[in-house]
Amino acid sequence: MSDQRPQYGELATPEEQRRAAGLPPLSEVAPAAPEPIAAAAAPASARPHPVDRFATIALLAYGLVNVVMTGMSYLDLPTVLNEVMKILGIEGEFTDYAAGRLWGTVSAVVLAVGWTATAVLSVRRLRRGRITWWLPIVGAVVTSFLAGICVMVAMMGDPAFADYIVKAGS
Numbered sequence: 001m002s003d004q005r006p007q008y009g010e011l012a013t014p015e016e017q018r019r020a021a022g023l024p025p026l027s028e029v030a031p032a033a034p035e036p037i038a039a040a041a042a043p044a045s046a047r048p049h050p051v052d053r054f055a056t057i058a059l060l061a062y063g064l065v066n067v068v069m070t071g072m073s074y075l076d077l078p079t080v081l082n083e084v085m086k087i088l089g090i091e092g093e094f095t096d097y098a099a100g101r102l103w104g105t106v107s108a109v110v111l112a113v114g115w116t117a118t119a120v121l122s123v124r125r126l127r128r129g130r131i132t133w134w135l136p137i138v139g140a141v142v143t144s145f146l147a148g149i150c151v152m153v154a155m156m157g158d159p160a161f162a163d164y165i166v167k168a169g170s
Contacts, residue, residue, distance in 0.1 A: 014026065047129055048129055049129070049131060053132075056135070060115075060118070060119055060136050063136055064119075066140075067114075070147075071107075071108035071111050071112060072108075074104040074107040074108040074111070074147070074151070075104055075108055076104065077103060077107070077154060078100035082094045084155075085160065088164070094160065095158060095159065095160065096154065096157050096159075099153075100154050102154075103150045103154035104151070107151050110143065110146050110147045113143075114140075118135060118139025121139070
């Protein structure tokens with residue numbers, strides 16, 4: 001024989017369930033006031049930092065001038081690498097012009113994209129009221145490292161430079 005009795009709460013209304021649990025009826029309970037969303041969303045440290053804002057903008061401006069000047073010289077990378085080889089005392093000239101033009105263009109694009117990404121992230125942080133002066137510095141280091149790798153790829157492919165490296169290692 002099966003137990004056909006209703007389980008606790010199956011037949012009771014919500015009001016009967018509240019009364020059985022010792023709670024007041026729903027009509028007597030005041031609805032909870034919703035919390036203000038604007039107060040919860042605003043971070044506590046979102047206050048402007050004028051010195052940080054000035055430093056960030058100054059670093060971004062300096063970076064932009066640097067990117068434009070360096071990017072223009074990278075667009076003529078074979079000439080730059082000839083000068084570098086003369087300064088280092090490497091005999092011969094840079095001869096891999098196709099790779100020099102290609103990797104010089106890639107380096108210039110890397111510089112421009114890196115500065116743009118750094119500027120966008122910096123503006124976002126400034127608008128949120130966060131300390132941002134460090135971001136242009138980190139962006140410059142990372143972007144310069146990546147652009148330097150591109151220049152080194154072109155330089156390592158040149159026979160005169162490769163011969164200099166082999167002789168220096170012996």
